[in-house]
Amino acid sequence: AIQLTQSPSSLSASVGDRVTITCRASQGIGSALAWYQQKPGKAPKFLIYDASTLQSGVPSRFSGSGSGTDFTLTISSLQPEDSATYYCQQFNTYPLTFGGGTKVEIK
Amino acid sequence: EVQLVESGGGLVQPGRSLRLSCAASGFTFNNYAIHWVRQAPGKGLEWVSGISWNSGNTGYADSVKGRFTISRDNAKNSLYLQMNSLRAEDTALYYCAKSGRSILKSSTLDYWGQGTLVTVSS
Numbered sequence: 067a068i069q070l071t072q073s074p075s076s077l078s079a080s081v082g083d084r085v086t087i088t089c090r091a092s093q094g095i096g097s098a099l100a101w102y103q104q105k106p107g108k109a110p111k112f113l114i115y116d117a118s119t120l121q122s123g124v125p126s127r128f129s130g131s132g133s134g135t136d137f138t139l140t141i142s143s144l145q146p147e148d149s150a151t152y153y154c155q156q157f158n159t160y161p162l163t164f165g166g167g168t169k170v171e172i173k
Numbered sequence: 174e175v176q177l178v179e180s181g182g183g184l185v186q187p188g189r190s191l192r193l194s195c196a197a198s199g200f201t202f203n204n205y206a207i208h209w210v211r212q213a214p215g216k217g218l219e220w221v222s223g224i225s226w227n228s229g230n231t232g233y234a235d236s237v238k239g240r241f242t243i244s245r246d247n248a249k250n251s252l253y254l255q256m257n258s259l260r261a262e263d264t265a266l267y268y269c270a271k272s273g274r275s276i277l278k279s280s281t282l283d284y285w286g287q288g289t290l291v292t293v294s295s
Contacts, residue, residue: 067235115281155281161220161235
């Protein structure tokens with residue numbers, strides 16, 4: 067199975083900061099990567115697919131980039147409502163796999 | 174509005190069985206693949222199983238292969254997960270998630286239910 071390694075596992079940043087989360091795949095997956103946001107006690111929310119395409123309704127401060135094995139999720143100006151855990155997911159090969167998650171906290 | 178509502182979770186002893194259900198509404202159910210994803214308490218997300226629009230293709234995580242069976246009833250807009258030989262490590266919140274595609278290939282999960290909790294313990 068393809069392993070996804072996210073870093074950092076957690077971070078704390080101030081409102082307005084630029085935040086970057088990385089996701090590294092154990093083998094090349096092209097652009098077959100998605101990102102999800104999960105708030106405590108809630109189901110995950112679909113943010114980005116094909117590594118960089120924003121799902122409808124997702125604020126433009128979120129962006130994704132990368133291909134092959136290295137990917138990033140960027141929040142250009144962190145907002146209080148962005149406090150959550152973020153997961154990457156590869157859909158290149160079965161089994162579908164997720165990264166371990168990055169918890170984003172607001173200072 | 175897309176809605177996915179899971180049910181059937183509960184406390185079950187190791188070795189016993191449980192059947193989860195997911196009732197879908199707000200979209201054309203038989204046009205999309207659907208998946209089960211679980212999350213153990215305080216842990217990350219783990220894909221469990223998926224089924225294509227017409228039940229022609231199914232997939233399972235190695236951790237549940239041979240014990241769990243996914244199925245769907247398009248006439249009832251419902252998805253199921255039959256879980257046999259349950260183990261303590263199957264304890265998790267089980268989510269039903271809609272794919273953006275009809276087939277299993279290249280599945281992203283664009284809508285999720287709120288989950289149903291399965292606890293395996295004696």
